[in-house]
Amino acid sequence: MIPILFIITIIAFLFVHLTPGDPIRIMYGAEIDQETYEQMREREGFNDPLVVQYGRYMYNMAIQGDFGQSYRTRSDVSEEVLRRFGYTFILTILSMFWAILIGVTVGIISATKRNSILDRLGMISTITALSIPEFWFGLMMMQIFAVQFGWFPTSGSGTWLHLILPSLTLGFGVAATIVRFTRSSVLEVLREDYVRTARAKGQKESVVIWSHVLRNALIPVVTMAGLQFGFLIGGAVVVEQVFAWPGLGSYLIDGILTRDYPVIQALILLFSFQFLLINLLVDISYGFLNPQIRYE
Amino acid sequence: MTMTKNILDIKDLTINFKSDGKEISVVDGISFHIKAGETLGVVGESGCGKSVTSLSIMGLIPSPPGRVAGGTIEFEGKNLLDFKEKDMRKVRGNDISMIFQEPMTSLNPVFTIGKQINEVLLLHNDMNQTEARNRSIEMLKLVGIPRPEQIYSNYPYQLSGGMRQRVMIAIGLACQPKLLIADEPTTALDVTIQAQILNLMQDLKEKTDTSIMFITHDLGVVAEMCDRVVVMYSGQVVEETDVDTLFNDPKHPYTLGLLGSIPKATEKIERLYSIRGQVPQAGTVEKGCRFADRCDKVMDRCREEDPPLFQMKQGHQCRCWLYAED
Numbered sequence: 001m002i003p004i005l006f007i008i009t010i011i012a013f014l015f016v017h018l019t020p021g022d023p024i025r026i027m028y029g030a031e032i033d034q035e036t037y038e039q040m041r042e043r044e045g046f047n048d049p050l051v052v053q054y055g056r057y058m059y060n061m062a063i064q065g066d067f068g069q070s071y072r073t074r075s076d077v078s079e080e081v082l083r084r085f086g087y088t089f090i091l092t093i094l095s096m097f098w099a100i101l102i103g104v105t106v107g108i109i110s111a112t113k114r115n116s117i118l119d120r121l122g123m124i125s126t127i128t129a130l131s132i133p134e135f136w137f138g139l140m141m142m143q144i145f146a147v148q149f150g151w152f153p154t155s156g157s158g159t160w161l162h163l164i165l166p167s168l169t170l171g172f173g174v175a176a177t178i179v180r181f182t183r184s185s186v187l188e189v190l191r192e193d194y195v196r197t198a199r200a201k202g203q204k205e206s207v208v209i210w211s212h213v214l215r216n217a218l219i220p221v222v223t224m225a226g227l228q229f230g231f232l233i234g235g236a237v238v239v240e241q242v243f244a245w246p247g248l249g250s251y252l253i254d255g256i257l258t259r260d261y262p263v264i265q266a267l268i269l270l271f272s273f274q275f276l277l278i279n280l281l282v283d284i285s286y287g288f289l290n291p292q293i294r295y296e
Numbered sequence: 297m298t299m300t301k302n303i304l305d306i307k308d309l310t311i312n313f314k315s316d317g318k319e320i321s322v323v324d325g326i327s328f329h330i331k332a333g334e335t336l337g338v339v340g341e342s343g344c345g346k347s348v349t350s351l352s353i354m355g356l357i358p359s360p361p362g363r364v365a366g367g368t369i370e371f372e373g374k375n376l377l378d379f380k381e382k383d384m385r386k387v388r389g390n391d392i393s394m395i396f397q398e399p400m401t402s403l404n405p406v407f408t409i410g411k412q413i414n415e416v417l418l419l420h421n422d423m424n425q426t427e428a429r430n431r432s433i434e435m436l437k438l439v440g441i442p443r444p445e446q447i448y449s450n451y452p453y454q455l456s457g458g459m460r461q462r463v464m465i466a467i468g469l470a471c472q473p474k475l476l477i478a479d480e481p482t483t484a485l486d487v488t489i490q491a492q493i494l495n496l497m498q499d500l501k502e503k504t505d506t507s508i509m510f511i512t513h514d515l516g517v518v519a520e521m522c523d524r525v526v527v528m529y530s531g532q533v534v535e536e537t538d539v540d541t542l543f544n545d546p547k548h549p550y551t552l553g554l555l556g557s558i559p560k561a562t563e564k565i566e567r568l569y570s571i572r573g574q575v576p577q578a579g580t581v582e583k584g585c586r587f588a589d590r591c592d593k594v595m596d597r598c599r600e601e602d603p604p605l606f607q608m609k610q611g612h613q614c615r616c617w618l619y620a621e622d
Contacts, residue, residue: 193401201416202388
């Protein structure tokens with residue numbers, strides 16, 4: 001994990017510094033004269049070779065634990081990240097909760113009632129959900145449930161009600177993927193000999209499905225759901241912007257718009273770290289689902 | 297007639313499967329019975345309908361595409377085909393249980409052995425976890441598993457194929473069923489383990505007095521295990537007799553062919569006999585005997601008319617025009 005993170009720091013650094021656009025110009029525009037501009041460039045160290053700049057960045061981060069200050073607000077990036085992390089965390093977790101709840105349930109129904117109207121309906125919905133861009137889906141949700149019915153606030157944060165629409169919007173696409181995955185996995189397991197054994201014991205069909213089949217069918221679904229977390233982090237950036245949710249996503253967008261290098265670098269690194277961490281957790285969770293892995 | 301009653305009595309059972317919009321009879325009007333305490337061998341090549349027949353007794357035919365299209369399956373005088381799913385569940389694993397061909401895949405990989413035996417015990421008996429556990433360990437001991445307490449908490453992947461089949465037998469016999477259906481239980485095992493499992497089944501049968509329907513394509517196994525034999529070919533019963541007659545005085549050319557293809561240790565032969573051709577696909581034979589194309593003794597009549605079952609002597613029937621009296 002450490003070597004991967006190291007490579008990511010290089011990529012993130014190069015990506016940010018080689019992007020066209022100058023943070024100082026963007027921030028002050030034409031308000032400052034050439035001399036002040038040069039001074040500011042010198043102060044931020046932009047005139048040093050990239051390698052030196054990278055070295056300084058790594059030294060500050062790895063040794064001092066300092067992620068730098070935002071060019072724009074002059075506040076500590078790490079403080080701001082910590083403040084906003086909770087918002088994004090609860091949003092992604094809740095989205096994943098919806099995604100798994102909807103995805104696994106609909107997937108099982110689709111598989112057990114294969115080729116029925118329910119199954120067809122489920123499959124059509126998943127294609128639709130996968131094809132709709134999140135920002136548009138979010139706006140539609142807002143239009144219907146917030147503006148028309150007035151059940152939820154349109155945007156912002158504060159109460160748990162603010163969370164419902166953004167998390168549903170974000171979870172929907174992932175739910176669709178999980179539906180398809182669960183369906184094919186359950187269909188595969190249903191053909192296994194041990195399912196026939198369970199039925200031959202006189203076990204109820206519901207227990208056969210929810211215990212014998214599901215425990216086996218979920219193993220690949222868990223992997224996929226873990227990988228989808230990466231997608232969720234990306235999606236959160238868009239959804240947070242749509243719903244004005246004060247999480248990391250909107251911070252990142254602001255950062256990119258103003259070429260706020262320390263902010264962008266810190267967030268790319270954080271997102272990558274989250275992704276790696278989730279993959280690790282997925283690997284560990286195998287042990288609970290598959291006894292063979294637990295012992296080996 | 298003997299006085300023992302029939303535990304299972306199948307009459308004119310027809311099972312159809314739908315494929316490409318057409319319904320095909322995979323099992324075509326078969327009748328046979330199993331007496332209490334008896335072991336009946338059901339012999340035939342792959343695809344002759346023997347496994348489908350056994351699944352239909354359990355009410356486990358995958359439907360769709362399959363369905364029982366006619367006939368009756370009487371178990372202790374009651375037609376199982378009239379049973380509702382809920383009542384059928386009380387029969388499965390309790391009165392009739394089944395062990396399968398593939399011990400490697402027949403146990404659920406994510407549950408312990410103990411849990412899988414407990415499951416059937418708890419479903420059909422009024423017992424608590426501790427009682428179930430004790431009974432499960434007792435069953436493991438009964439089927440000759442060493443260190444049963446340890447195996448109880450093992451997972452299937454930690455056991456060999458032979459051991460897993462013993463576990464399957466333990467599950468099958470846990471509720472003391474009246475009928476055990478064994479669908480090629482030793483086919484997937486190597487020969488030494490095969491012999492052990494067969495001995496075990498013979499042993500347990502004597503102890504528990506369970507009737508067994510033993511499905512196999514191995515006539516050696518039949519000789520060792522069975523009292524009577526039903527030979528199936530392409531969805532029909534072609535010969536039914538006791539096991540002595542099967543080996544000493546077989547009638548149907550198909551049975552003769554099967555017996556002829558067993559290598560004998562006492563003879564040196566250049567080339568082992570085999571029945572030429574292949575089993576016709578279900579539903580492809582339109583008229584005449586289904587075995588006609590492969591038969592050494594085929595006559596003109598065989599290609600025209602489907603032979604009925606002819607009564608040979610007491611308890612011996614054969615579906616072949618050779619034995620027509622007219």
